[in-house]
Structure formats: structure tokens, C-alpha cells
Amino acid sequence: MTTFLRSFLALLFAGAALSKLRHQEEFVGVVRNFRLMPEALAAPVAAVLPWLELAVAAGLLVDPALPYAAAGASGLLMLFAIAMAINVARGRKAIDCGCFRTGYKQALSWFLVLRNVVLAGGGLVLLGLVDASRAATWADIATGVFAASVAMLLYITFGLLGGVAATARNNAHLA
Numbered sequence: 001m002t003t004f005l006r007s008f009l010a011l012l013f014a015g016a017a018l019s020k021l022r023h024q025e026e027f028v029g030v031v032r033n034f035r036l037m038p039e040a041l042a043a044p045v046a047a048v049l050p051w052l053e054l055a056v057a058a059g060l061l062v063d064p065a066l067p068y069a070a071a072g073a074s075g076l077l078m079l080f081a082i083a084m085a086i087n088v089a090r091g092r093k094a095i096d097c098g099c100f101r102t103g104y105k106q107a108l109s110w111f112l113v114l115r116n117v118v119l120a121g122g123g124l125v126l127l128g129l130v131d132a133s134r135a136a137t138w139a140d141i142a143t144g145v146f147a148a149s150v151a152m153l154l155y156i157t158f159g160l161l162g163g164v165a166a167t168a169r170n171n172a173h174l175a
Contacts, residue, residue, distance in 0.1 A: 003144025004151075005126040009073050010060040011152040012119070017053035019100045020046070030098035034083055052076070060126075067130050074123030081116035084108050099159065106159055 020027045024046065031049075032042040056076065059069025084097060088108050096105040097112055106112070 001144075002126065002129045004147045005122055005129070006060045006066070007145045007148030008151050009070075009119070009123060009126065010057045011148055012155070013053045013057035013060070013073060013076075015152070015156070016100055017050040017057065020050040020053070020098075024050075027098060030096050033095045034087060034098075035092075036083055036086065067127060070123045070127040070130065074120040074127065077116045077120035077123060081113050081120065084116065085110075085113045088113060100156065 027050070028043050028046040031037075031046040032039065037045065052072075053076070056069050056072045059065035060073065062069075080099075087093070087095060088110055093108045095108055097108055099106060099112075
């Protein structure tokens with residue numbers, strides 16, 4: 001379980017960070033569109049956030065950094081959930097969540113808020129398992145990494161399907 005959570009969260013944060021770094025200008029617009037900070041802070045936050053996510057991803061894979069990275073992962077995911085919840089409560093659901101830059105905009109929803117809360121809970125579970133876990137065998141590591149990879153593919157697939165559905169709904173309204 002520990003290897004699965006570590007691997008899944010590391011893949012999640014690394015994938016999110018790399019997609020934001022590849023589409024930096026677009027991500028600045030996403031941060032700005034949340035309207036949760038002064039305009040002047042949007043670009044610096046958008047510049048720092050992917051590097052913070054990469055640091056969390058790397059920390060999840062290094063034993064001495066694991067407790068800090070698990071806490072950081074949970075904290076960031078809760079911060080994202082709160083930012084989404086504020087905008088959903090404001091009725092601002094049509095904005096992109098900014099999770100992954102796939103070309104499809106994933107509109108905000110209470111489901112995405114819940115998803116981030118559940119993912120943050122995974123980080124807290126991992127934090128609780130750090131001291132209780134036994135040394136992982138190669139079989140544990142291989143199984144955990146494989147399961148996390150499959151889970152990540154499913155996660156990205158469902159995100160893409162949600163984006164495709166939202167695009168189809170928007171196009172139907174325009175027609």
C-alpha cells in the first residue's frame with residue numbers, strides 16, 4: 001500500500017508539474033482565472049507551483065523526505081480543493097481546473113473538489129504508514145509501481161473523458 005500511494009502521488013505531481021511547465025503561459029491564465037489573489041501574484045505563483053509539485057514528487061520517492069513530501073502533497077491537494085470549492089460556490093464552474101494541460105478544459109465541479117480531498121487523504125494515509133511500514137521487497141515495489149501506473153492511466157483517462165464531454169456540451173450549445 002505504501003509503495004502504491006508513493007508511486008501514484010509521485011506520478012500525479014510529476015505529471016501535473018511537467019504539463020504546467022510545458023504550457024507555462026496558459027497556466028498563468030488558469031491561475032489568474034481563479035481570482036483568488038492579486039493580479040500581480042498570478043505569474044509568480046504559476047512559475048513556482050510546478051517546481052513545488054516536482055519537489056513533492058521527488059520527495060515521495062526518497063525515504064528521508066517521505067514524511068515531508070506526503071504532508072506537502074496533502075497540503076497542496078487541500079489548497080487546490082479549497083480554491084476549486086470557492087469558485088464552484090461562486091458559480092464559476094466553467095473555468096479550467098488547471099490540473100493537467102491536455103488540450104481539454106476540465107471544468108470545476110464539486111466532484112473535482114471531492115477528488116482532491118480524497119487524494120489529500122491518500123497523502124495523510126501515506127504519512128501515517130511511514131513508520132508502520134516494513135522494508136519493501138522488490139516484488140512490493142514492482143507491484144506498487146505497476147498498480148500506481150495503471151491507476152494513473154485511469155485517472156488521466158477519466159480526466160480526458162470529462163474534458164471531451166465538456167467540450168461536446170459547449171459545442172452543442174454553440175450550434
